[in-house]
Amino acid sequence: MSAQPPEISDADRRAHTEIVDSEDAPSHYGERPITEVAVGVLVDAQQRFLLTSRPAGKVYAGYWEFPGGKLEAGETVEQALRRELHEEIGITIGAAHAWHVIMMDYPHARVRLNFCKVFEWTGEFEMREGQRMAWETLPVQSVPVLPGTIPVLEWFAQERAFAGATHSG
Numbered sequence: 809m810s811a812q813p814p815e816i817s818d819a820d821r822r823a824h825t826e827i828v829d830s831e832d833a834p835s836h837y838g839e840r841p842i843t844e845v846a847v848g849v850l851v852d853a854q855q856r857f858l859l860t861s862r863p864a865g866k867v868y869a870g871y872w873e874f875p876g877g878k879l880e881a882g883e884t885v886e887q888a889l890r891r892e893l894h895e896e897i898g899i900t901i902g903a904a905h906a907w908h909v910i911m912m913d914y915p916h917a918r919v920r921l922n923f924c925k926v927f928e929w930t931g932e933f934e935m936r937e938g939q940r941m942a943w944e945t946l947p948v949q950s951v952p953v954l955p956g957t958i959p960v961l962e963w964f965a966q967e968r969a970f971a972g973a974t975h976s977g
């Protein structure tokens with residue numbers, strides 16, 4: 809089975825990234841409310857990282873991203889991450905190590921992405937929303953990647969002294 813990669817629209821190209829790397833940004837930043845998102849960067853013993861495709865029916869369906877989702881009321885980033893990764897990919901994570909925080913201004917929403925590295929988990933991977941999964945290294949082979957995923961690839965490139973394009977497209 810080979811799924812056609814989705815078209816990249818002008819809106820995707822316009823999606824605006826802002827590196828924040830602090831928790832200082834107010835909950836209403838600019839004119840639009842901010843949606844808090846917990847994102848897991850799972851790294852295995854071979855230093856590969858896990859990407860999953862966004863399921864049908866969500867915005868950016870078919871795009872590749874790091875697994876995660878929106879915080880529910882009263883949740884911390886770590887709690888939301890633990891819940892989302894269990895619900896969506898079937899695993900129970902160990903410690904979540906806060907890494908970087910960025911804002912993304914999409915046509916559909918303004919989101920604050922709280923990226924956490926995760927090195928330990930238990931359970932079998934089970935794509936419970938019909939996603940696909942891929943263990944990746946640089947350069948990433950899965951296309952297209954979500955605009956808000958690209959900065960993570962840049963951080964890996966810096967950490968790993970990787971030169972060249974981090975992904976295609």
Ligand SMILES: Nc1nc2c([nH]c(=O)n2[C@H]2C[C@H](O)[C@@H](COP(=O)(O)OP(=O)(O)OP(=O)(O)O)O2)c(=O)[nH]1
Binds near residue numbers: 846866878919954
């Ligand atoms: N999971 C994840 N989301 C990302 C990444 N980069 C990025 O811009 N996003 C954006 C896309 C979405 O606007 C938002 C995540 O929301 P979502 O719709 O996937 O969250 P969810 O699973 O809670 O969805 P739902 O319950 O509303 O269906 O964050 C990434 O690497 N991983």
